[in-house]
Amino acid sequence: MRWKTFGIGLLLAGAGLTSTAMAADWPQSSIQWVVPYPAGGGSDVIARLVAKQLETTLGQSLVVENKPGAATIIGATYVANAKPDGYTVGTADSGTLAYNVSLYRSLQYDPSAFTYVGGLARFxxxxxxxxxxxxxxxxxxxxxxxxxxxxxxxxxxxxxxxxxxxxxxxxxxxxxxxxxxxxxxxxxxxxxxxxxxxxxxxxxxxxxxxxxxxxxxxxxxxATPARIDLLPDVPTMAEAGVKNFQAYAWQGMVGPKGMDAQASQRMSQVLMQALQDPAIAQRIRDMGVEPMPMTSEQFRSFAERERSEWAGVIQRAGIRLD
The missing domain is CATH 3.40.190.10 (Periplasmic binding protein-like II)
Structure with a gap:
């Protein structure tokens, strides 16, 4: 009985080692990055810029695919329904994660169910x-x-x-x-x-x-907390007399619910590194955009706060899009 138990233990340990080794080898093939906007726009340009940096770090290609339409719902739904193996991620923005749930009576995805990988940028x-x-x-x-x-x-x-x-x-x-x-x-x-x-x-x-x-x-x-470098002579809304008014168009990276933990953690790590690279950060700033590096938890908390705040604005305005 002791030998049988010992043998089972060895098998389980071996299985664990195999699983760990497989996870450590991620990625073993190209990764699909879904952008819910047409090619050539700001979101697409940022994704392609960052993807090139991630390819160097991960040693695999990141294929940016544009799936625009329906206020990002088409792209978001595609990512939500993808296999959670770490080989499909997507850009999700303020509409995807904060506005749509209040603007539409029903969605084909749940903004809170995504695996939050990290922040990307804010406009x-x-x-x-x-x-x-x-x-x-x-x-x-x-x-x-x-x-x-x-x-x-x-x-x-x-x-x-x-x-x-x-x-x-x-x-x-x-x-x-x-x-x-x-x-x-x-x-x-x-x-x-x-x-x-x-x-x-x-x-x-x-x-x-x-x-x-x-x-x-x-x-x-x-509509920023401090003046921006691009327009140093332009006052903030607070300085001009409108208090408590901050607004950005922001975006980050998400994966399907239950995305492989090792893959999501690795992607979050390399995404943060890419956005903190001085050359990449400067190229984003040159577009008039601010890099927004965040850990997965920081990005989830940020999106939840934004979702709550804008729900109040949308409700008071009485806006419905379906």
Missing amino acids: PLMLAVPQGSPYKTLADLLAAARAEPEKLTASSAGSGSPHHLALEMFEQLTDTKITHVPYKGAAPAIQDLLGGQVDMSFVDSAAALSNIKAGKLRVLGV
């Missing part, structure tokens, strides 16, 4: 007007908005986008009514802002940076 949001606008300061714009409710118009990248929800939070904090004009993407929203078809817009730093540098847009305030 500061800022209130901009055309260069020829009569509003020189945030105080000017607020005075006009309060004098004639709903007369001012604001473009956004679409209903339920970070730009739209930043506008809703702004209205709630300033007790103003501004007419929302949604577009299909940031580019047309900015184009009509440049042309003066709308009065204002909350824009993200990556999409609007070239027009800001060219002097075609005037930024009245940034």
Whole structure:
């Protein structure tokens, strides 16, 4: 009996060693990185930039696949349904993890069920007007908005986008009514802002940076806790008189529920290293974006706080997209 027990123990120990060895060998093949946006946009560029660095560290290729549509729901659902073996991960952003659960009555994925790998980047949001606008300061714009409710118009990248929800939070904090004009993407929203078809817009730093540098847009305030390096002379919203207003379009990496623990831990580690690499971090900053390195637990906690905060904004605004 003792020899039988000893033999079973050896078998179990051997199985454990085999399992550990297999996990230690991850990855043994290419990894799919799903981006829920079209190729060429900010999210896609960041994924491809970081993926190249991860390939060097992991010794395997990371294949970026774009699965855009339905407010990131198509890409998110694909990742949620993938085999949790560590060979499928995805970009998940503020819409995926914080907004959609309040905007839609039912989702094909559960934002809390993902394996949270780590943070990627955040895009500061800022209130901009055309260069020829009569509003020189945030105080000017607020005075006009309060004098004639709903007369001012604001473009956004679409209903339920970070730009739209930043506008809703702004209205709630300033007790103003501004007419929302949604577009299909940031580019047309900015184009009509440049042309003066709308009065204002909350824009993200990556999409609007070239027009800001060219002097075609005037930024009245940034929705960040401190001034940003790209626009050191532009006040924060708090400095301009709107307290407790911070808004970013942010994103991180997730995997399916129950993703292999060794794979998720390794990916989290190398992702943090990549974002802290000075050359990679600088290339992200050059896009007008801030690196957002976070551990898996930090990223999960951050997403949960954002989900709770924006649920209140969405509920007060009465927004539903289905």
